[in-house]
Structures are given as C-alpha cells and as structure tokens.
Amino acid sequence: MNPTPTSNPVLIAHSREVGELLGIDPEWFASEQAARVLGGSELLPGMQPFAACYGGHQFGNWAGQLGDGRAINLGEMIATDGKHWTLQLKGPGRTPYSRSGDGLAVLRSSLREFLCSEAMHHLGVPTTRALSLVLSGDLVTRDMFYDGHPRKEPGAIVCRVAPTFTRFGNFEILTARQEIDNLRKLVDFTIAADFPHLELNSPDLYRDWFEEVCVRTAQMVVHWMRVGFVHGVMNTDNMSILGQTIDYGPYGWMDGYEPNWTPNTTDAAGRRYAFGNQGEIAHWNLLQLANALWPLFEQEAPLQHGLNRYVDVYQASFQTMMANKLGFKHFESETDAELIKELDKILQRTETDMTLFYRSLSAIKLDGIQVGELRDLVTPQWVGELLRSAYYGSEPDPSGVLNDTAHWMQRYLRRLMQDGRCDSERSEQMNSNNPLYVLRNYLAQQAIDAAEAGDYREIENLLELLRKPYQEQAGKEAYCKRRPDWARHKAGCSMLSCSS
Numbered sequence: 001m002n003p004t005p006t007s008n009p010v011l012i013a014h015s016r017e018v019g020e021l022l023g024i025d026p027e028w029f030a031s032e033q034a035a036r037v038l039g040g041s042e043l044l045p046g047m048q049p050f051a052a053c054y055g056g057h058q059f060g061n062w063a064g065q066l067g068d069g070r071a072i073n074l075g076e077m078i079a080t081d082g083k084h085w086t087l088q089l090k091g092p093g094r095t096p097y098s099r100s101g102d103g104l105a106v107l108r109s110s111l112r113e114f115l116c117s118e119a120m121h122h123l124g125v126p127t128t129r130a131l132s133l134v135l136s137g138d139l140v141t142r143d144m145f146y147d148g149h150p151r152k153e154p155g156a157i158v159c160r161v162a163p164t165f166t167r168f169g170n171f172e173i174l175t176a177r178q179e180i181d182n183l184r185k186l187v188d189f190t191i192a193a194d195f196p197h198l199e200l201n202s203p204d205l206y207r208d209w210f211e212e213v214c215v216r217t218a219q220m221v222v223h224w225m226r227v228g229f230v231h232g233v234m235n236t237d238n239m240s241i242l243g244q245t246i247d248y249g250p251y252g253w254m255d256g257y258e259p260n261w262t263p264n265t266t267d268a269a270g271r272r273y274a275f276g277n278q279g280e281i282a283h284w285n286l287l288q289l290a291n292a293l294w295p296l297f298e299q300e301a302p303l304q305h306g307l308n309r310y311v312d313v314y315q316a317s318f319q320t321m322m323a324n325k326l327g328f329k330h331f332e333s334e335t336d337a338e339l340i341k342e343l344d345k346i347l348q349r350t351e352t353d354m355t356l357f358y359r360s361l362s363a364i365k366l367d368g369i370q371v372g373e374l375r376d377l378v379t380p381q382w383v384g385e386l387l388r389s390a391y392y393g394s395e396p397d398p399s400g401v402l403n404d405t406a407h408w409m410q411r412y413l414r415r416l417m418q419d420g421r422c423d424s425e426r427s428e429q430m431n432s433n434n435p436l437y438v439l440r441n442y443l444a445q446q447a448i449d450a451a452e453a454g455d456y457r458e459i460e461n462l463l464e465l466l467r468k469p470y471q472e473q474a475g476k477e478a479y480c481k482r483r484p485d486w487a488r489h490k491a492g493c494s495m496l497s498c499s500s
C-alpha cells in the first residue's frame with residue numbers, strides 16, 4: 001500500500017527534537033528528498049508501507065470497520081534511544097480502508113496536529129509525536145461545516161511518530177469478526193514489541209498487560225485535565241494502546257473554564273466528549289477493549305481488576321495533580337476535596353481563563369504574612385486585582401463573584417500556610433505543573449491563516465514558544481493572554497468540525 005505521489009511537495013516545518021531522536025541528519029530536512037519522502041512521493045530503501053485495519057465505537061455505538069483510511073505506516077526505525085519508532089504519514093492518499101474518503105488531509109488540520117503533538121510532548125503529556133509537515137501542492141475539497149459550502153484547500157501531510165499506532169479498535173475489529181487467533185497474535189505481538197518489561201512467562205501476563213493499558217490511559221487523561229486539553233473525539237479508534245494522545249482532530253484548549261465545553265461541533269448536542277467527561281469516557285472505552293479481549297480471558301476478574309485500577313489510579317492521580325496545581329505538598333482529603341469542589345464552582349461563576357487563573361495563584365506572596373492577617377488582606381478587591389488577567393468579563397462582580405472567590409481564597413491560603421513552605425518553593429511546584437503557554441485555538445488559527453497565505457513563520461514561532469510552556473519567555477507576552485474577543489465565535493477558534 002504505497003502513498004500517492006503529490007504534485008509539488010514542500011516541507012514547511014519539522015520538529016528538530018524528533019529528528020534528533022530518530023538520528024536524522026538535520027541538513028536532510030532542507031533537501032528535496034525530505035519533502036518527497038515525508039510527503040509520500042518517494043520511498044527509502046527498507047520502507048514497507050502498510051495501512052492497518054481497525055474498528056471502533058464512535059460516539060457510543062459500534063461503527064464496524066474503519067481502518068487507516070488516510071494514514072500509511074512507512075516502517076520502523078531504531079532511534080538513538082535504542083527503541084523502535086514507527087513513521088506514519090497522515091493524508092498521503094487512498095488506502096484499502098478509505099471507504100468513500102479521498103485519503104487526504106488539509107493544511108489547517110495537519111498544522112494543528114503537527115503543532116499540538118509537539119506542544120503536548122513538551123507539556124509532559126503522553127502523545128504521539130510529529131516529525132514534519134509537508135504541503136502536497138494539491139488542492140483538497142472540504143465542506144468545513146458540512147453546510148453546503150465546500151472550498152478548495154491546500155493539502156498537507158504530517159509524518160507522525162510513535163512506538164506503535166495500534167488502537168483499541170485494532171483489537172475490537174478482530175473480536176467482532178471472531179478472528180480469535182489473530183486477536184491473540186496481535187496481543188502477543190503488542191506485548192512483545194511495546195511492553196517488553198512484562199514477564200512473558202507469567203500466568204498473569206494478559207492481566208498485567210491490560211492493567212497497564214488501564215493505568216497508562218488514566219494517567220494520560222489526568223494530564224489532559226491538568227493542562228485544559230479536550231480531545232474532542234474519544235472514539236475507541238482514537239485510543240492508543242500505549243496510553244498516548246493520538247489523532248488530533250477537533251481538539252481544543254479551554255480558554256474560559258467550563259467542564260461542559262467541547263470544541264467539536266459534531267458533538268455539540270450530546271457533549272459526550274466534553275472536558276469534564278473525559279475521565280469517564282476513557283473508562284467506558286477501556287470497557288469496550290475489555291469486551292474485545294474477553295475471548296482471551298474468559299473470566300471477568302482479571303479484566304475487572306484492570307478497570308478497577310483505572311478508577312483508583314485516575315482518582316489518586318487526579319488528586320495529586322490538583323494538589324500540584326494548587327501548590328499543596330500533598331493532597332489531604334479532609335481539607336482538599338472540599339476546596340477543589342468549591343473551586344470548580346467558583347471558576348464557573350464568571351468566565352475565567354483556566355490557564356491564567358492557575359498562573360495567577362502561583363504569584364501570590366505569603367512569606368511573612370500571618371494567618372490572622374488573611375481576613376483583612378484577602379478582600380474582593382484584592383481578588384479582583386489578582387485575577388484581572390484571567391477574567392473575561394469587564395465587570396467580574398455583578399453577583400458577588402469576587403466576594404465568594406475571596407472566601408474561597410482565604411480558605412485556600414490558610415491551607416497553603418499549613419504546609420509551611422516559602423513562596424519560591426511553592427510557586428516553583430505550581431509553575432512546573434501549570435503551563436503559561438498553551439496552543440490556544442486562536443493561536444493555531446492565526447498560524448493557519450498565515451500559512452494558507454504562504455507565510456510559515458508563525459508555525460516556527462509557536463513551535464519554539466511551546467518548547468518551554470512552563471517558562472516565562474521575554475517578548476512573548478502576547479501569547480499568554482486571554483483569547484481575544486474577535487476569536488470568541490470565529491470558526492477554528494471556538495468551534496471545529498471533524499472535516500479535515
């Protein structure tokens with residue numbers, strides 16, 4: 001299954017870190033060959049392209065066979081870390097699984113996938129990586145909002161990189177077809193290739209493997225919750241068996257904190273994949289995987305064990321994550337569970353930027369202040385000033401928001417004082433868990449608008465900025481501001497479709 005050659009491949013961006021990881025000569029990326037290979041027009045010796053077959057549960061229903069309709073694996077490389085990494089082109093033309101699709105991808109979605117993969121990596125979120133972004137030179141017709149307004153858009157191809165691109169759906173399709181021998185082969189292969197630390201001769205091998213998939217998935221989603229990422233399409237065909245974020249489509253970053261928010265217009269009615277549902281949905285997806293693995297277990301206990309572990313690990317990781325965000329030494333259930341619950345409400349009282357809110361908290365200075373002074377210090381006005389950069393409304397106190405927030409803040413600061421740590425120690429912990437720069441939807445859209453006009457500099461700017469998302473960078477003030485008003489309802493900035 002070879003990629004389809006394109007008319008004029010041009011490499012417009014690449015990740016130097018992924019290049020280094022793979023041991024690729026940095027100069028190679030400037031060559032015509034790089035654009036041809038990474039755009040699917042030329043195969044290098046040893047490449048044996050293939051597309052994978054998978055099924056999936058989409059929006060809660062079994063959708064039958066899907067498969068790599070527009071992704072082609074070029075092969076594996078042994079990288080400088082001694083491990084194997086698969087290179088996969090997304091958007092290189094039709095495959096046996098394309099169904100009615102053209103197998104192509106457009107610049108806007110490819111650019112978003114390229115940048116977000118790398119941004120997530122630098123945030124410390126498990127993710128597939130992106131090596132390159134190539135313009136194909138061909139035009140691709142898409143009806144962005146499925147409303148009868150198709151337009152021709154520049155085609156593009158991302159080269160994604162991961163140890164494997166195997167998804168839950170690769171297992172599901174085999175069980176659905178009663179290909180149990182193949183199911184066993186795929187599980188054994190996956191374990192041998194990607195879970196080599198598991199004890200192959202153990203009678204509990206499959207149980208341990210499923211448990212690890214559950215644990216990794218839990219940890220991944222907790223990271224999403226930490227940084228304010230909404231995947232947007234958590235179908236089981238978009239769930240990596242490695243617990244890595246995969247398939248960047250209509251994803252989004254929360255600007256104003258809103259657990260019910262999803263950027264995906266296709267999911268606007270049901271909000272199945274909204275921010276606050278992601279933990280439960282991943283569990284549901286693991287249940288579908290457990291069902292698919294049933295023929296290899298034929299008993300409930302080991303599968304239930306993994307699912308239970310998911311719940312436990314999710315809860316414990318979530319609590320630790322919140323403690324880190326808030327600057328507590330440890331999560332103390334007696335005080336912190338209630339504080340966090342209240343915070344969730346406070347953040348929704350008035351539109352509050354999630355990213356900027358947490359960074360504002362870490363700027364609070366408590367050194368030299370006594371508990372008794374908090375009541376006088378933490379007034380609604382003080383809160384208003386502290387959180388000014390995070391509030392979207394111009395008058396954030398129409399209904400006592402600042403008053404209520406001040407109450408919460410007093411309890412919160414008392415809690416911080418209990419830990420007895422100095423400001424610098426606490427803020428260091430907070431600032432390494434709360435990013436300052438995230439790939440806000442409108443920032444990606446600006447890079448897209450410029451790129452569609454032939455200017456690729458903003459891709460490079462964002463790539464560079466997002467290499468150090470936790471570190472304040474001189475001259476980059478514009479990138480850590482609230483989403484501007486003009487972007488509130490603009491396509492691509494606040495809402496996205498699956499059309500890509």
Ligand code: AMP
Nearest residue numbers: 066067068069070098101102103104247
């Ligand atoms: P997604 O919603 O992007 O995860 O895609 C769901 C399924 O549709 C996957 O099997 C994709 O490979 C397939 N698909 C999406 N877009 C195209 C396309 N343009 N051509 C062929 N298959 C596609």
Ligand code: MG
Nearest residue numbers: 237238246247
């Ligand atoms: Mg997909």
